[in-house]
Amino acid sequence: MGKAKGKSRGLAYLQQVRPQAVSHLLRFFRESGQHLEPRTRFLISIVTKVINLSPRGLQQYVRRALAEGASPDEIIDAVLCAYPCAGLTKVVDALDVILDMKLPGFEAPGEGGDSTAAEGQAASAEDEWVEVGTREELGEAERLEVNVADRSLAVFEADGEVFVIDGLCPHRSGPLVRGQLQGKTVTCPLHQWQFDLESGVCQDNPGVRVGTYEVRVEDDGRILVKL
């Protein structure tokens, strides 16, 4: 039997073979929390999934919360809210699950990511400069999509400067390289969230950011990014 979208195979099977056993429970789930807006509801669900240590449920509600505009910081806060009940081990395990999802905005130390967040810290020995293309390759479109170290990056030239940000929108993974560029602002082609290329901050939702990277352009036009 195929997996029903958004629910476990086990639950779908129970619904099929013992509908009366789960109908009340499912109704309860449908109706509970209806006075909460979806983002808050999904953040609370994250807390419960950390306490229950349910990796699949946790992944599901992290994605849903992000899709409703929750920021990575809010997700981490939700995980930490589980601490008094779940304890440190479950909190750390939950963070491992989230890091394994490789979502924009969640990077483990040493895995590269947002250079702005690293300000004031000593440069890690693991930091490295990686060539991602040349100014010439940016072409008239003034953009380039590259995949480096298992991550998609978008390279833009705006107002004479080169910027590198995560290629996937933190909302629903829209391809930012295909977004409209206006000054130093790129607009996601899927739902039109706008991001500042310098800070990565989402202008529609300041709690959300896309990862930004330190860039160096060599005299010969090569573009290097610090991961």
Ligand code: FES
């Ligand atoms: S995917 Fe929705 S705004 Fe980018």
